[in-house]
Amino acid sequence: MKEWQYNLAKGMLFKLDAETAHDVSMKMLRAAEGLKVLPVLAGKGMKSEGLEVECMGLKFPNPVGLAAGLDKEGNTIDALGRLGFGFIEIGTITPVAQPGNPEPRLFRIIEDEAIINRMGFNNCGVEQGVKNVSAATTYKKNGGIVGFNIGKNKLTPNEDAVSDYLKALRGCWGVADYVTVNISSPNTPGLRDLQAADDTARLLAELKTEQERLMAETGVKMPIALKVAPDMGGKQISDLSKVFLDGGLECLIATNTTIDRDVVKGKPNADEAGGLSGAPVTEKSTEVIKAFYSHLGDNVPIIGVGGIMSEQDAQDKLDAGAKLIQLYTGFIYHGPPLVQKILASLNK
Numbered sequence: 001m002k003e004w005q006y007n008l009a010k011g012m013l014f015k016l017d018a019e020t021a022h023d024v025s026m027k028m029l030r031a032a033e034g035l036k037v038l039p040v041l042a043g044k045g046m047k048s049e050g051l052e053v054e055c056m057g058l059k060f061p062n063p064v065g066l067a068a069g070l071d072k073e074g075n076t077i078d079a080l081g082r083l084g085f086g087f088i089e090i091g092t093i094t095p096v097a098q099p100g101n102p103e104p105r106l107f108r109i110i111e112d113e114a115i116i117n118r119m120g121f122n123n124c125g126v127e128q129g130v131k132n133v134s135a136a137t138t139y140k141k142n143g144g145i146v147g148f149n150i151g152k153n154k155l156t157p158n159e160d161a162v163s164d165y166l167k168a169l170r171g172c173w174g175v176a177d178y179v180t181v182n183i184s185s186p187n188t189p190g191l192r193d194l195q196a197a198d199d200t201a202r203l204l205a206e207l208k209t210e211q212e213r214l215m216a217e218t219g220v221k222m223p224i225a226l227k228v229a230p231d232m233g234g235k236q237i238s239d240l241s242k243v244f245l246d247g248g249l250e251c252l253i254a255t256n257t258t259i260d261r262d263v264v265k266g267k268p269n270a271d272e273a274g275g276l277s278g279a280p281v282t283e284k285s286t287e288v289i290k291a292f293y294s295h296l297g298d299n300v301p302i303i304g305v306g307g308i309m310s311e312q313d314a315q316d317k318l319d320a321g322a323k324l325i326q327l328y329t330g331f332i333y334h335g336p337p338l339v340q341k342i343l344a345s346l347n348k
Contacts, residue, residue: 001337098123
């Protein structure tokens with residue numbers, strides 16, 4: 001897809017409210033995949049000699065992935081896989097299906113290339129999510145990597161959160177290449193409290209124990225990644241880094257959306273509750289990656305995500321210590337051409 005083509009499509013989609021535009025886009029992608037009219041990039045565009053990355057014991061065809069949140073239910077993997085992504089993370093998916101927060105819950109701040117969402121983990125539940133991922137065959141057959149992002153149900157109190165994560169881990173075991181534990185969404189009440197070092201250590205210990213049990217039982221390895229927020233200071237980053245090193249975490253995803261509004265203060269929709277993503281979080285996310293890398297080094301690989309809107313943003317994340325990167329809001333504003341631009345720039 002050419003840049004002008006995407007800008008034309010975006011112009012029409014942006015006339016719709018943000019969530020409707022998202023739903024329409026995903027339906028169009030699935031329809032185009034069914035009709036075999038998408039560019040044939042799976043197995044070609046995502047495979048670039050010299051860009052392969054080994055991470056978590058997995059071989060990624062290239063370092064540019066799609067972050068969780070776009071394909072919430074894992075029903076559009078093969079279509080998205082045609083666009084050049086080296087890996088696709090689906091979800092967040094909870095043990096039991098839930099509708100999420102009331103609409104409207106997704107807002108654009110167009111002049112800042114930003115999005116605010118308070119979706120609230122709307123999803124189909126683990127059982128259906130597993131069926132959806134299992135039905136996606138083309139992308140994985142061509143070497144694409146799939147991540148399964150899991151969270152706790154809204155009505156599950158924090159003291160029972162571990163049980164939800166273990167249920168989700170068991171439910172999705174082996175269906176994807178890795179699992180991401182989301183404890184950093186600002187849209188599930190109390191979820192970010194689980195980022196306290198002691199709570200994270202307990203959760204990670206339970207997950208690693210269950211991971212070892214499942215590996216022994218099935219013979220299948222499924223690495224665990226953990227996704228954190230950008231809204232934390234140096235001591236919390238230092239404390240969590242020790243937890244990750246001591247607990248044997250296999251990958252860190254930094255970062256989720258921010259609750260900080262300073263950069264967009266006074267802009268339309270800026271006062272909406274939820275997580276802010278896009279260009280306003282670019283620098284903050286990169287600084288958090290750099291801080292974590294200063295403690296973790298190469299012992300716990302980092303997937304960098306947050307405000308990657310250009311080739312330079314992607315390079316900055318990698319220079320800060322990320323081994324892989326993920327797009328979300330940049331993909332909304334710049335479309336498939338951004339994926340190809342980043343891959344081309346990394347291949348120079």
